[in-house]
Amino acid sequence: MENKEYLQQLAEKWKQGTISPEEQIEFNQWYDSFDDSMLEDTGARESVTALKERIYTRILETENIDPQDTSLAQEHQTIPLKPSAKPVSFWISVAAAAAIFVAIGTALIFAPPLKNKSNATFTKNIGKDLKPGxxxxxxxxxxxxxxxxxxxxxxxxxxxxxxxxxxxxxxxxxxxxxxxxxxxxxxxxxxxxxxxxxxxxxxxxxxxxxxxxxxxxxxxxxxxxxxxxxxxxxxxxxxxxxxxxxxxxxxxxxxxxxxxxxxxxxxxxxxxxxxxxxxxxxxxxxxxxxxxxxxxxxxxxxxxxxxxxxxxxxxxxxxxxxIAWQKGNFVFNEQSLSSILRELERWYGVKVDYSQVPDRNFSGVISKDVYLSKVLKMLSLTGNIQLSLEGSSIKISK
The missing domain is CATH 2.60.120.1440 (Jelly Rolls)
Structure with missing residues (x-):
């Protein structure tokens, strides 16, 4: 990311939910090099707004951007998109696509990855984790x-x-x-x-x-x-x-x-x-x-x-x-939870009791190169469904 103005534009768009897929790629690529150790996840439930505000504030602090100076972010309507060095597709890099996404109802929002120890903590809570394929x-x-x-x-x-x-x-x-x-x-x-x-x-x-x-x-x-x-x-x-x-x-x-x-x-x-x-x-x-x-x-x-x-x-x-799978990603577009779980079965070798699966749809993207616990946690962040791993089976509770 070459300038603070452009970064703040992307961060502001991301926080407001107006960021485009192409801009999301650039934002995530920058975030991969960003030290977010202060964003450690304690495991407590957090609203979508609170989580995004906390990440947004940390980004501004790291780049020494005054959060009160909104003039830069307001210019995003007139500054053209930063051209990419190579053709930009919808797909996020493996590291960036391992992003945490949180839900409002049945729609999932993309958010940058929380690079901290929370995954290990969550794994401990659910038992033995399963590696990706x-x-x-x-x-x-x-x-x-x-x-x-x-x-x-x-x-x-x-x-x-x-x-x-x-x-x-x-x-x-x-x-x-x-x-x-x-x-x-x-x-x-x-x-x-x-x-x-x-x-x-x-x-x-x-x-x-x-x-x-x-x-x-x-x-x-x-x-x-x-x-x-x-x-x-x-x-x-x-x-x-x-x-x-x-x-x-x-x-x-x-x-x-x-x-x-x-x-x-x-x-x-x-x-x-x-x-x-x-x-x-x-x-x-x-x-x-x-x-x-x-x-x-x-x-x-x-x-x-x-x-x-x-x-x-x-x-x-x-x-x-x-064909997201061929590029190393899970992409869900208004996809039923049952269909998503069948994909997880084929990739992680996990078992699912489909009699317990609620009728819900999800949209989002995540790398296939992550442990199962991360995927389950992302889906569980909806607030009204809990997915956990018990042995080699996914347990579902509301």
């Missing part, structure tokens, strides 16, 4: 052998019929065709990558298509697409695809009776068995959706398609929010 997956080869991808070092795996398989330094599983004739696929030449609860993984298929698997998901695909008329994969769970273009060989994704056909595009499919409907969201290009023997439907970028009661429901959505 990470890069974990198992590769099952065509002959049935399995490889634990999170345990092996970066390098080349044993070659499979003209196919080179490598684990990159970044933890990406990369397939490359070395011998096109030898790599021609036979019925048993399929590989499967499976992520456990609390695991994600990225794969680059032999055609160059990039796939990000979410937790508790699996994708089955040919070790090579050579000699095939189409590029077809089977998905269980959720994945984000960036499909390599090949107009002569369409790419298809099958899962839970639904099939998606694309030529080259970016899209996300949520097809978990414990979710009521399958959601297909398009970011770029076009896709054709089919469900069983029912009618087909086409999506445009920024649209999401679901199939319910024999017909397609297509609506406009914020596609970047849908």
């Amino acid at each position: 990470g890069l974990k997956a198992t590769l099952t080869l065509a002959d049935g052998r399995t490889v634990s991808l999170d345990e092996i070092k970066a390098g080349t795996l044993p070659e499979q019929s003209g196919i080179s398989i490598k684990k990159s330094k970044e933890g990406v599983l990369v397939y490359q065709v070395q011998d096109r004739k030898q790599s021609t696929v036979h019925p048993s030449g399929f590989h499967t990558v499976s992520t456990p609860i609390g695991g994600t993984y990225q794969i680059e298929l032999p055609d160059g298509t990039k796939v990000w698997l979410n937790a508790a998901s699996s994708i089955r695909f040919p070790a090579s697409f050579e000699g095939l008329k189409e590029r077809k994969v089977d998905l269980n769970g959720e994945a984000y695809f960036e499909v390599a273009k090949n107009k002569d060989k369409p790419f298809r994704v099958a899962g839970q009776q639904q099939e998606i056909e694309v030529l080259g595009t970016h899209f996300n499919i949520n097809a978990y068995p414990n979710e009521q409907i399958i959601k297909t969201t398009l970011l770029e290009g076009s896709v054709l959706m089919r469900y069983g023997k029912g009618p087909a439907a086409k999506l445009k970028p920024g649209q999401q398609g679901t199939f319910n009661q024999g017909k397609w429901d297509i609506k406009a959505v914020n596609a970047e929010e849908v």
Whole structure:
């Protein structure tokens, strides 16, 4: 943050709840370097207004800004936004996205992270904490052998019929065709990558298509697409695809009776068995959706398609929010508590008694790279719901 005037503008907007997502990113990035040790959380309940006022006052004190001088903050309507060095997206950095958010009714407000010892205190109160997930997956080869991808070092795996398989330094599983004739696929030449609860993984298929698997998901695909008329994969769970273009060989994704056909595009499919409907969201290009023997439907970028009661429901959505998981964040937009808890189940391996879950919706964003206790505390700050961890189960009380 280069000047105090701009900082006070952002702090004032944040306190008043008028800060934009782009401004929130800059504000949080500055806050990561801010010493907020005097903001230690005692565990006592505090109103939204009181919490935000306390943080705001501390920010002004740290930057030696006179809280009585409101002229700087009042200028925020005429001073243009500070340009970003690189394109700004909705997503907050991992450290900043670990922000505490508090609720008014069912709407959550973003607030900077309280970098103090409160998390340890809260963990002690609820019992053993649960770590967030990470890069974990198992590769099952065509002959049935399995490889634990999170345990092996970066390098080349044993070659499979003209196919080179490598684990990159970044933890990406990369397939490359070395011998096109030898790599021609036979019925048993399929590989499967499976992520456990609390695991994600990225794969680059032999055609160059990039796939990000979410937790508790699996994708089955040919070790090579050579000699095939189409590029077809089977998905269980959720994945984000960036499909390599090949107009002569369409790419298809099958899962839970639904099939998606694309030529080259970016899209996300949520097809978990414990979710009521399958959601297909398009970011770029076009896709054709089919469900069983029912009618087909086409999506445009920024649209999401679901199939319910024999017909397609297509609506406009914020596609970047849908793939927040792929960028390392939880993003909730008027999302039911039950749906949120199912996401926590898949990421932290926790259990939930859904008979006790109230019918409430939440909106907010938080990094997936935080302990479960922090997420539960954020949700509990609504004032009329209490989420705690007992063993490996979430206890809910009002």
